[in-house]
Amino acid sequence: MSDTNRKYLLAERPDGTPDRETFELVEQAVPDPAPGEALVRTLYLSVDPYMRGRMDAGESYAEPWDVGEPLRAGVVAEVVESNGAGFEAGDVVTGNLEWADYATAPGAQLQPVDPSLGPISTALGVLGMPGRTAYFGTREVADPKAGDTFVVTGAAGAVGSVAGQIAKRSGARVVGFAGSDEKVAFLEDDLGFDAAINYKATDDYRAALDEAAPDGVDSYFDNVGGPITDAVFSKLNVDARVAVCGQISLYNAEELPTGPRKLGTLVETRARVEGFLVGDFAPRFEAATRQLAEWVADGEVTYRETVTDGLQNAPDAFLGLFEGENIGKQLVKVGEREA
Numbered sequence: 001m002s003d004t005n006r007k008y009l010l011a012e013r014p015d016g017t018p019d020r021e022t023f024e025l026v027e028q029a030v031p032d033p034a035p036g037e038a039l040v041r042t043l044y045l046s047v048d049p050y051m052r053g054r055m056d057a058g059e060s061y062a063e064p065w066d067v068g069e070p071l072r073a074g075v076v077a078e079v080v081e082s083n084g085a086g087f088e089a090g091d092v093v094t095g096n097l098e099w100a101d102y103a104t105a106p107g108a109q110l111q112p113v114d115p116s117l118g119p120i121s122t123a124l125g126v127l128g129m130p131g132r133t134a135y136f137g138t139r140e141v142a143d144p145k146a147g148d149t150f151v152v153t154g155a156a157g158a159v160g161s162v163a164g165q166i167a168k169r170s171g172a173r174v175v176g177f178a179g180s181d182e183k184v185a186f187l188e189d190d191l192g193f194d195a196a197i198n199y200k201a202t203d204d205y206r207a208a209l210d211e212a213a214p215d216g217v218d219s220y221f222d223n224v225g226g227p228i229t230d231a232v233f234s235k236l237n238v239d240a241r242v243a244v245c246g247q248i249s250l251y252n253a254e255e256l257p258t259g260p261r262k263l264g265t266l267v268e269t270r271a272r273v274e275g276f277l278v279g280d281f282a283p284r285f286e287a288a289t290r291q292l293a294e295w296v297a298d299g300e301v302t303y304r305e306t307v308t309d310g311l312q313n314a315p316d317a318f319l320g321l322f323e324g325e326n327i328g329k330q331l332v333k334v335g336e337r338e339a
Contacts, residue, residue, distance in 0.1 A: 001030065001041070001080060002030065002101065002102075003029065003030060004027050004028075004029070004030070004101075005027065005028050005029065005030045005031065005100055005101050005102045006025060006026070006027055006100060006101050006311055006312075007025070007026055007027075007028060007070055007098055007099065007100040007101075008023050008024065008025055008026075008070065008071045008098075008099035008100070008311075008314060008315070009023075009024045009025075009026060009068055009069065009070055009071065010022065010023070010024075010055060010065045010066070010067055010068065010069055010070075010071055011023055011024035011067070011068075012067060013055060013056060013057060013067060014055055014056075014252075016252050016253075017252040017319075017322065018052070018055060018252075018318075018319060019319070020315055020316075020319075022055065022315070023071070023314075023315040025312065030101075030102045031102065031103070031104045032104070033081055033082070033083040033085065033104045034083065034104065035083055035084055036083065036084050036085055036106050036107060036108075037083055037084075037085050037104045037105060037106050037107065038079050038080075038081065038082045038083070038085035038087050038093070038104065038105060038107060038110060039079070039080045039081040039082075039083075039102060039103075039104050040075075040077035040078060040079050040080060040093060040095075040097070040102065040103055040104075040105065040110070041077055041078050041080050041101065041102055041335055042075050042076075042077050042097070042100060042101055042102070042103065042311070042334040042335055043075075043076050043077055043078055043092070043120065043333070043334060043335050043336070043337060044075065044076040044120070044121050044124055044331050044332065044333055044334065045073055045074075045075055045099060045311070045314055045331065045332040045334055046073045046074035046075070046124040046125075046128075046129075046329075046330075046331060046332075047073060047314065047317050047318040047321060047330050047331075047332065048073065048074070048129075048130075048158075048321075048330075049246060049248045049251060049321055049322075050062060050246070051071070051073065051318065052251040052252065052322075053251065061277060070098040070099065070100065071098065071099040072096055072097060072098055072099065073096065073097070073099060074094065074095075074096060074124045074128060074129060075094065075095060075096070075097040075103070075124075076092065076093075076094050076113060076120050076121065076123050076124055077092070077093055077094070077095075077097065077103070078090065078091070078092055078093075078335075078337055078338065079091040079092075079093060080102070082107070084107075085105075085106065085107030085110070086107040087107060087110065087112075090338065091112060092112070092113040092115065092120050092337070093110040093111060093112055093113060094110070094111050094113050094123045094124070094128065095109050095110040095111065096109070099311070099314055100311075101311060101334065101335070117289070117290070117293040118293055118296055118297075120337075121305060121307075121329075121331055121333075122296075122303070124329065124331060125158055125303060125305060125328070125329030125331070126158075126162055126292060126296060126301065126303040126329070127289050127292055127293055127296070128289075129278060130157075130158035130159045130162065130329060131158075131162050131288075131289070131292045131303075132278050132281070132285055132288045132289065132292075133159050133245060133278040134159045134160070134161075134162035134163035134166060134221075135162070135166060135288045135291070135292060136276070136278060136280075136281045136284075136288065137159075137163060137221060137243045137245050137276055137278075138150075138163045138166040138167055138221060138243070139166065140276075140281070141241065141243035141274050141276050142163075142167070142219045142220065142221045142241050142242070142243040143219060143241050144167040144170045144171075144172035144218065144219040145170060145171070145172065145218070145219075146170060146171030146172065147171060147172070147173075148170075148171075148172040148173070148218035148219050149172065149173045149175065149213045149215055149216060149217050149218050149219070149237075150164070150167035150168075150170075150172040150173065150174050150175070150217075150218070150219040150220075150221070151174075151175045151176070151177070151209075151213060151217050151219070151220045151221070151232055152164045152167070152174070152175075152176050152177070152220075152221040152222075152223070153176075153177045153221070153222055153223045153224035153225075153228055153229070153232075154177070154178075154223030154224050154246070154248065155176025155177055155178045155183075155187055155193070155196065156176070156178040156179075156183035156186055156187060156327050156328070157223065157326065157328070157329075158326075158328055158329035158330070159223060159245060159246075160176065160221065160223050161186075161187070161191060161303065161304070161328055162292075162301060162303065163221045164176050164187070164191060164193055164221075165191055165192070165295075165300070165301045165302065166301070167219065167221075168191075168192055168193070169295075169300060172218075172219065173194045173195075173213075173215075174192075174193045174194050174195075175193065175194060175195045175196070175197070175209075175212045175213050176193050176195075176196045176197070177196070177197050177199050177224070177228055178196055178197070178198060178199070178324075179198065179199060179200050179324040180198060180200065180324065181198055181201070182327070183196070183198070183324075183327060184196040184197070184198050186304070186327055190302055190304075191302055194212075195211075195212035195213075196212075197209075197212055199228060205227060205228050205230075205231035205232075206231045206234055206235070208231075209231055209232065209235050210235075213235060215237075216235050216236065216237040216240075217232055217235045217236050217237060217240060218237050218239075218240050218241070219240065219241050219242075219243075220232050220236070220240065220241070220242045220243070221243050221245060222242060222243065222244050222245060222246070222247075223245050223246040223247075223248060224246070224247065224248055224249045225244075225246075225247035225248070225249050225250050226247070226249035226250060227249075228249075229262075230261075230262055233262040233265045233266075234262070234265065236265060236266075236269045236271045237269060237271075238268075238269050238270055238271075239269070239270055239271065239272075240269055240271040240272070241271065241272050241274070242271060242272065242273040242274065243274060243275075243276060244273060244274065244275040244276070245275075245276065248321075248322070251322070252322060303328055303329065304327050304328030304329070305328050305329045305330075305331055306325070306326040306327055306328060306329070306330050306331070307331045307332070307333050308320075308330070308331070308332045308333070309332075309333050310332070310333075310334070311332065311334045313332065314332045317330055317331075317332050318330075
């Protein structure tokens with residue numbers, strides 16, 4: 001075990017889009033676990049769009065980080081030492097931990113990772129928070145039915161790719177928006193979407209939807225917001241359901257555009273628009289994870305991971321989310337499991 005622990009701090013609050021100056025990498029001594037805590041060594045680190053909101057001082061559903069505070073994310077880690085935390089050295093766990101080589105955490109804030117369900121990295125993706133977000137957002141909020149048309153934005157990402165596959169299992173026609181021809185091919189050829197739209201290759205989203213969703217939209221899973229969502233709202237059918245999961249197109253905006261201006265559509269369609277947080281479904285996480293694991297094992301749900309090597313490259317992996325560089329779940333590989 002190394003004596004030195006690298007850790008990322010929030011160096012400054014970004015003005016618009018973050019850059020490398022937003023992050024400060026420091027070296028400290030490896031911490032000792034207090035009573036009831038475990039010392040863990042990071043194996044995989046997650047980067048997620050919601051973390052952008054924690055870099056601002058304003059109110060959000062996630063508490064903002066202070067400047068100089070360690071950044072935190074979903075982590076899969078190996079227990080190095082347990083001081084009455086309820087784990088043993090060598091156990092693989094997951095939790096919301098610091099961007100660091102090593103971290104300490106109370107045992108109550110760590111959950112065991114079951115390697116029999118899938119590769120341990122999936123605890124941060126299809127079998128973790130993104131997969132559960134797709135599961136509950138699709139089944140409980142967007143609620144696609146057989147014969148419906150289901151549209152998802154950010155469709156090639158960790159959440160959207162799983163949401164579309166779950167909707168396909170329900171018998172819906174599935175249409176995804178993504179940002180490259182490679183991603184369109186991934187959605188149509190690998191995941192079985194009925195149609196996919198490269199939003200960077202068209203400036204007329206309504207016309208693209210007219211072709212991909214000629215019967216209108218019954219169920220919409222929104223990860224992006226902005227002009228694409230405006231176009232989808234113009235295609236909503238009567239009694240459509242809209243699940244608002246994220247608005248990544250606006251996360252780096254220095255001034256939010258005036259709105260909403262499309263709500264008049266809801267009067268005519270009587271559509272339901274509902275925002276949700278995956279934490280609302282926490283009592284049912286285990287059941288969702290096991291169902292997702294069964295679908296993955298049976299080949300009914302396919303996933304992809306984009307893995308960046310090295311803690312020193314974690315900021316680049318995070319910034320790449322806003323450039324659409326990832327397909328599927330973006331992860332940072334930090335360490336290897338001990339033999």
